[in-house]
Structures are given as structure tokens and as C-alpha cells.
Amino acid sequence: VIRAKAVSAKEVDSGNDIYGNPIKRIQYEIKQIKMFKGPDQDIEFIYTAPSTAVCGRLLDTGGKKEYLIAGKSEGNGKMHITLCDLVSTWDSLTPTQKKSLNQRYQMGCECKISRCLSIPCFVSSSDECLWTDWAMEKNNVDGRQAKHYACIKRSDGSCAWYRGTAPPKQEFLDIEDP
Numbered sequence: 001v002i003r004a005k006a007v008s009a010k011e012v013d014s015g016n017d018i019y020g021n022p023i024k025r026i027q028y029e030i031k032q033i034k035m036f037k038g039p040d041q042d043i044e045f046i047y048t049a050p051s052t053a054v055c056g057r058l059l060d061t062g063g064k065k066e067y068l069i070a071g072k073s074e075g076n077g078k079m080h081i082t083l084c085d086l087v088s089t090w091d092s093l094t095p096t097q098k099k100s101l102n103q104r105y106q107m108g109c110e111c112k113i114s115r116c117l118s119i120p121c122f123v124s125s126s127d128e129c130l131w132t133d134w135a136m137e138k139n140n141v142d143g144r145q146a147k148h149y150a151c152i153k154r155s156d157g158s159c160a161w162y163r164g165t166a167p168p169k170q171e172f173l174d175i176e177d178p
Contacts, residue, residue, distance in 0.1 A: 001036040006059040044077040066090035104150035111159035126158035
């Protein structure tokens with residue numbers, strides 16, 4: 001998971017398909033601003049399919065737009081992204097999302113977020129947070145929970161949604177309902 005700018009793009013071959021035809025990819029040269037989670041070395045290139053029809057992600061080049069990008073790293077300065085990966089402009093993120101990248105999200109790494117597709121739905125264990133944006137906000141994957149809450153592990157080992165601008169206290173006794 002990185003914050004980066006795309007500075008250039010070019011089409012490259014990345015092997016052949018089962019019929020011997022070349023597979024084309026877009027190679028974005030990027031300027032990494034910050035790595036939130038990933039390998040020890042900086043990401044220099046991001047690869048994606050050449051169009052959205054084959055699950056490619058298109059990025060603006062020129063180094064003006066900053067992105068939050070979650071993809072699959074090869075660990076050698078290369079990363080791959082598809083339509084299924086999170087790619088958002090940095091300016092479109094809420095203050096809570098930006099702050100959570102540095103502080104809160106890592107507190108939920110041992111928690112499981114379960115999607116609620118229709119009401120009613122329930123958690124099956126105490127280490128789950130129930131994500132209800134899809135069910136409550138008419139199939140919206142970028143709703144109120146996604147924008148303003150973080151699922152974190154509490155001191156008793158259970159997981160719960162946390163909302164707020166101040167970092168959570170270690171004793172974490174109370175939460176606000178999403």
C-alpha cells in the first residue's frame with residue numbers, strides 16, 4: 001500500500017498467452033511518496049492491463065495527481081494493479097482515512113472484516129467487524145464506515161469499529177456505533 005504519483009507510462013510486453021500471442025501491459029514509472037505496507041525497497045514501476053475492459057487501471061501521468069494504491073508487490077520494485085485493487089486519488093480520501101493509514105488500520109490487522117450484503121447479518125466471532133456499507137447504503141462500497149471508521153482490536157481481544165479524530169486510547173472502553 002503506497003502513496004505515489006505516476007510520472008510516465010509506456011506499453012510493454014510481459015510474456016505470451018497460451019497461444020503464443022504477446023501480452024501487453026502498461027508500465028507506469030512512479031514516484032513513491034510513502035509506503036504504508038509492503039517490501040523494504042521502494043516501488044519504481046506499476047504494471048496493469050492496457051484497458052479497463054481487461055481489468056486495467058488507468059492513472060494520470062505527469063506527476064501532478066497523487067494516489068493511494070494497494071496492489072500486489074513482486075518485492076523487486078514492481079507492483080501490479082487491477083480493477084479489483086484499491087486505487088484512489090489522495091485528495092478524495094477523508095481525513096479519517098489518511099490518519100488511519102498511519103495509525104489505526106494497523107491496529108486491526110488481527111481482525112476480520114465481514115461483509116453484510118443484506119440485513120439482517122451477524123458476526124460469528126468476537127474478532128470480527130461487520131461492514132454494513134453495502135447493505136445500508138444501496139450497494140455503496142465507499143460509504144460512511146469505509147470513510148470514517150477503522151476496525152481495531154480492543155484490549156480484551158475483541159474487534160470493533162472505531163471513529164474519531166484522536167488516536168484510540170490503549171484501554172479503549174467505548175465506541176460509537178457506525
